[in-house]
Amino acid sequence: MKLGWLGxxxxxxxxxxxxxxxxxxxxxxxxxxxxxxxxxxxKTTAAYAALVPKDMYAGTYVSRDLAYGPNxxxxxxxxxxxxxxxxxxxxxxxxxxxxxVGGSKGRPxxxxxxxxxxxAAKNGLIGVTINYRLAPANKFPSxxxxxxxxxxxxxxxxxxxxxxxxxxxxxGHSVGAVHVADYVARKELQPKSGPGVRGAVLSSxxxxxxxxxxxxxxxxxxDKSKYPETASLPGLTKTNVKLLVNLxxxxxxxxxxxxxxxxxxxxxxxRCPTFIDLxxxxxxxxxxxxxxxxxxxxxxxxxxxxxx
Numbered sequence: 418m419k420l421g422w423l424g425x426x427x428x429x430x431x432x433x434x435x436x437x438x439x440x441x442x443x444x445x446x447x448x449x450x451x452x453x454x455x456x457x458x459x460k461t462t463a464a465y466a467a468l469v470p471k472d473m474y475a476g477t478y479v480s481r482d483l484a485y486g487p488n489x490x491x492x493x494x495x496x497x498x499x500x501x502x503x504x505x506x507x508x509x510x511x512x513x514x515x516x517x518v519g520g521s522k523g524r525p526x527x528x529x530x531x532x533x534x535x536x537a538a539k540n541g542l543i544g545v546t547i548n549y550r551l552a553p554a555n556k557f558p559s560x561x562x563x564x565x566x567x568x569x570x571x572x573x574x575x576x577x578x579x580x581x582x583x584x585x586x587x588x589g590h591s592v593g594a595v596h597v598a599d600y601v602a603r604k605e606l607q608p609k610s611g612p613g614v615r616g617a618v619l620s621s622x623x624x625x626x627x628x629x630x631x632x633x634x635x636x637x638x639x640d641k642s643k644y645p646e647t648a649s650l651p652g653l654t655k656t657n658v659k660l661l662v663n664l665x666x667x668x669x670x671x672x673x674x675x676x677x678x679x680x681x682x683x684x685x686x687x688r689c690p691t692f693i694d695l696x697x698x699x700x701x702x703x704x705x706x707x708x709x710x711x712x713x714x715x716x717x718x719x720x721x722x723x724x725x
Contacts, residue, residue, distance in 0.1 A: 440710065440711040440712060440713055441697050441698070441702070441706070441711055441713075442468070442711075445464050445465065445468065445702075446697050448460070448461075448464040449461070449464070449667060449697060449698065449699050449702055450667070450697070452667070452699065453667060454667045454668060454669050454670065454699070454700075455669065455699075456669065456699075456700050456701060457699070457701065458701050461699060461701040461702050461705060462527075462529075462701075462705070464702075465702065465705045465706075465709075468705075468706075468709040468710070468711070469528045469532065469708070469709065470708060470709070473528060473531065473532065473535050473708060474531075474535055476498060476499050476500070476538070476539060477496055477497065477498060477499055477534075477535045477538040477539065478496070478497050478498075478499045478538075479494055479495070479496050479497075479531070479534065479535075480494065480495040480497075480578065481494050482494065483495065483570075485547070485566055485567045485569075485570035485571075486563065486566045486567075486570075488550055490548045490549060490550045490551065490563075491548070491549075491550075491563065491566065491567075492522070492547070492548050493522070493545055493546065493547040493548070493567055493570070494522060494523065494531075494534060494545065494546045494547075495534075495543065495544070495545055495575070495578050495580075496531075496534030496535055496537055496538040496543065496544035496545070496546075497538055497543055497544075497578050497579055497580075498538050498539070498541070498579075501579065505576065505579060505580060505581035505584075506541055506542055506543050506579055506580055506581060506584075507541075507542050507543070507580075507581060507584040507585075507586065507615075507722050507723070508542065508543045508544075508545060508571060508575055508580040508581065508582075508584060508585045508586065509533075509537050509542050509543070509544055509545070509586045509587075509588055509718075509722055510545040510546075510547060510567060510568070510571065510585065510586065510587050510588065511530055511533045511534070511544070511545065511546045511547070511588045511589075511590070511593070512547055512549065512564060512587065512588065512589040512590070512593030512594075512596055512597055513530055513546070513547075513548075513590060513591075513592075513593050514589075514590045514591025514592045514593050514594075514623070515551070515591070515592055516591075516592060516623075516633065517551065517552040517560075517592050517623075517633050517635055517636035518551055518552050518553065518633075518635055518636075519551065520551075520592070520593075521548060522546035522547055522548050523546060528708075529704070529705060530546050530704065531546070532704075532705070532707050532708040532709075533546060533588075533704065533707045533708070534546050535708060536707050536708040536715060539708075540719055542719075542722065543575060543578055543579060543580035545567070545571060545575075547563070547564075547567045549563035549564070549567075549596060550563055552633070552635040552636035553635040553636070555636075556636060556637070556638060557599075557636055557637050557638070557647050558599050558603065558606060558647075560592070560595065560596030560599060560636075561596050561597075561598075561599030561600040561603060561606045562600075562606055563596065564587065564589075564596050564597055564599070564600040564606075565600050565606045565607060565608075568585065568587075568600070568612070568613055568614060569608070569613075571585055572585070572613055583615075584615055585613065585614045585615060586614060586615055586616045586617065586618065586721075586722050587600070587601070587614050587616075587617040587618070588617070588618040588620070588718065589617070589618070589619060589620065589622070590620040590621060590703075590704050591620070591621055591622065591623050591672075591700065592623050593620075594619040594620055594621065594622030594623070595622055595623050595624055595625070595649070597617050597618075597619060598617070598619055598622060598625055598649040598653060599649050600612065601614070601617050601649075601652070601653065601656050601658050601660075602649035602650075602651070602652025602653045602655075602656060603649070603652055604652075612656070612658055614658055615658070615659065616658060616659040616660065616661065616721060616722070617658055617659075617660055617661070618660075618661045618663070618718055618721065619660060619661070619662050619663070619676075619679070620663050620664075620703060620704065620714075621663070621664050621665055621668050621672050621676060621700055621703065622672070622675055622676060622679070623672065623675065624675055625648065625649050625650045625653065625675050625678065625679045626648050626650045626675065626678055626679075627644045627645045627646065627647045627648035627650075628644065628645070628648075629671055629674065629675070630671050631671045631672070631675065632644050632647075650678070650679060650682055653679065653682070653683065654682050654683055654685075654686040654688060655686070659690075659691075659721075660683065660688075660690040660691070661690060661691040661692075661693070661717065661718065661721045662676055662679055662680055662683070662690045662691070662692050662693075663676070663692070663693040663694070663695060663703070663714065663717075664676035664677070664693075664694055664695070665694075665695045665698040665699055665700055665702070665703045666694060666695060666696050666697055666698060666699075667697070667698060667699035667700070667702075668699070668700045669700065672700060680692050691717065691721055693714065693717055695713055695714060696713075698713070698714075
């Protein structure tokens with residue numbers, strides 16, 4: 418039986434979902450299942466507290482709050498291996514979520530999202546986590562602009578931290594995925610030479626098509642007639658930047674709809690992405706798992722960045 422592009426995409430998705438079976442400890446998996454498809458940051462943090470490695474920072478060095486632009490939110494952290502080795506390393510840049518109006522690259526006393534930066538450094542990469550300007554004071558496309566400003570800083574400065582400016586990968590989660598998608602999709606946000614990144618990981622993006630309940634007026638404004646113009650999906654189907662798209666089994670349904678719609682549009686354009694549906698994971702737990710023994714997302718991301 419022959420499969421059309423949607424059938425092939427679904428088959429590929431099933432394969433990736435099976436290959437990325439969650440390695441969540443049973444008690445944590447039970448908690449996530451009980452919480453269901455809701456965004457429960459506080460309860461998920463409590464469930465994951467015992468999984469965070471006690472030596473998370475061992476073997477890494479962190480350069481904090483480096484300015485990549487004039488705004489007080491234009492700050493980034495760089496995570497490097499404490500032991501220097503020969504050769505420039507790939508760079509992965511994590512962009513946090515927060516509903517357009519909140520969130521942070523990290524807070525004192527919390528392992529998130531230093532867990533992603535330290536994981537990168539321990540796996541032969543240079544990790545970067547960034548803050549960006551927030552709504553309602555800052556409207557669309559400020560997030561994509563800030564991703565571009567961070568990329569510019571990285572291209573100009575990351576070599577002194579051991580990073581390769583020609584091997585930069587973006588990774589956005591939730592709203593962070595929206596901002597990464599906007600930068601990758603919109604030439605007006607990029608330098609004339611192009612986006613300057615090799616790839617992008619889009620984890621449970623909030624909105625790609627400019628439609629539905631995930632469109633937030635605080636960021637996009639109150640004029641609903643302009644929402645379709647904010648869609649990154651058309652540009653994503655044309656970009657040469659390679660993409661990894663993932664969602665979580667317990668993502669709220671509007672988030673799942675967006676990731677599936679993006680996958681299908683990319684496959685229809687004959688640009689099928691690497692695609693992962695994380696069994697047992699929630700919107701929050703997928704990024705909290707990074708750096709733990711649950712490698713259902715971190716291993717595919719590492720393979721994506723290493724090009725294998």
